[in-house]
Amino acid sequence: MAQRSPNVGMAHLIAESRWTYRQFARAVNRVGAETGLSLRYDESAVAHWLGGTVPRPAVRGCVREAFARRLGRPVTYDEAGLPAPAKSTPTSPPDTVEDMIALGRQDMDPSRRGLMAAGLFSVALTIPGWPDVVGRAEAAAQGRISRIGAHEVDMVVAMTERISELDDRFGGRHARPMAASFMVNTVAPYLRADTSAGVRRAMLSAASDLLYLTGYMAVDEGLHGLAQRYYVKALELAGAAEDHLTYCTTLRGMSVQAVDLGHGAKAVDLADAAAAASPKAGPRMRAFLAGQQAHAAAATGDRATALRHLREAEGAMDRAESRGAAFGSYDPSSLNYHVSQVRYELGDVAGAVEAMRRADQVRSSVYRRARVRHRALLAERELRLGHLEAACATWHRSLDDYPHVQSARADDRVRTMFRLLRPHLRNPAARDLHDRARALTR
Known part of the structure; x- marks a missing residue:
C-alpha cells in the first residue's frame, strides 16, 4: 500500500x-x-x-x-522511511539451538531452497564479539532427553571431518543438506542432553565446527545470506564452548566471503577481528590468519599493510610444523594462493600467475574443488598477460575435474571462461577448449 x-x-x-x-x-x-x-x-x-x-x-x-x-553502518527500515516486512512469528529471546534447528530444517527441505537463496549478504551484520558469546550457552540444560559422553563428541567430530572431505572432493551442493540433516537430527539433541561440563563444552565446540563448515558450503553454492546466518551461529556456539580456534576460523571465513564479494573494508575488519581474538595462535594458525589479512588489505589498496601481513604469513609458515590438522589446515598451497591474490590486487599480474602456479604444484590431490576453481583463475590471469594457448591448457586441466564437482563457484569460473574465450574462437586451441567445455557443462 x-x-x-x-x-x-x-x-x-x-x-x-x-x-x-x-x-x-x-x-x-x-x-x-x-x-x-x-x-x-x-x-x-x-x-x-x-x-x-x-x-x-x-x-x-x-x-x-x-x-x-x-x-558503512547499519541502516534501519525506519531510517529509510520504509515499513519493515511483516514477520510470521513474534520476536522472542534468542536461543542458539532453536535457531540452529530452524535454519537446518529449512536447508534440508528442497521446497524451501529457493527461499534460502534469497538471503542477502549484509555488510552491516552485527558480529558477536568474544566477550559477548563466552558463557552464553543457551544450549545447556534444556529438555535433557538423554545423557551423552565423549563417544558422541568423537562421532560428531568424525562426521564433520567426513562431510568436509566430501565437500573438498565434490563441492558443497549435495554435502550441505546432509550436514543440515545431521545438525538437526543428531547434534541439536546432543546439545540439550545431560552430561558433564567438560563434555558439554566439547560438544558445543564440535557443533560450532559443523556450523562453520555448513556456512562455508553455503558460500560455495552462492547462498551468501544463508552462509552468514550459519557463521553467526558458529560464533555463538564457539563462544559458549570457549573455543577460540573455531571462533577465529569462522571470523576469518567471513572475511574470505566478504573479500570475494568485493567488500574489502568489511573483509579487513573481519580478518583483523579474527587475528585479535587469537593472541596465542601457533605459527600455522598465525599464517592462516595473516594470509587473509594480507588479501583483505590488498583488496582495499593498502599496499604497505598487505605486504607486512604477507611477510608475517610467510615467516609463520616457515616456523610451522610440517604436518597440519586434517580439518581447516593451512599449507604452502594456501599461502601461495594468498601471495597470488595479494600480487594481483596490487597490480602484479605476472607475479600473481607465478604464485598461483606454485600453489597448483603443491596442492594436495584431495582438494579437487579448489583445483577446479584455482586453475580456472590461473587461466584467466594467464590470458590477461596475453598467453592464450597457456591459458587454454590450464583451463583444460581445470575441466578434467570439473564434471566431478557440484559447486556454484566452479560453475561461475566456467561461465567466465566462456565469456573470455568468445573473442578468440578463431584460434584452434580456444575453439577446441570451447567445444569441450560445451559438452561438459550442465
Missing part, C-alpha cells in the same frame, strides 16, 4: 550517501542481483519512492543494504 507523504528519511540517506538518483538505483539493482532478483530500477523509480511509493518487501531489504554498504 503506497504512502501518501514524501519519504523524507530516504531523501536524507541519499543526500548523506552523495548519490544521484541513478547511482542509488544502480546500487539497489546490484544488491538485488546477489539475491537472484533481476531489478532494472532507474531514477524515475527513485523519484516514485521519494514521493511515497513503497517498494515490495524484497526490494526494501535491498534498499536498506545498499545504504548500509555506502555509509
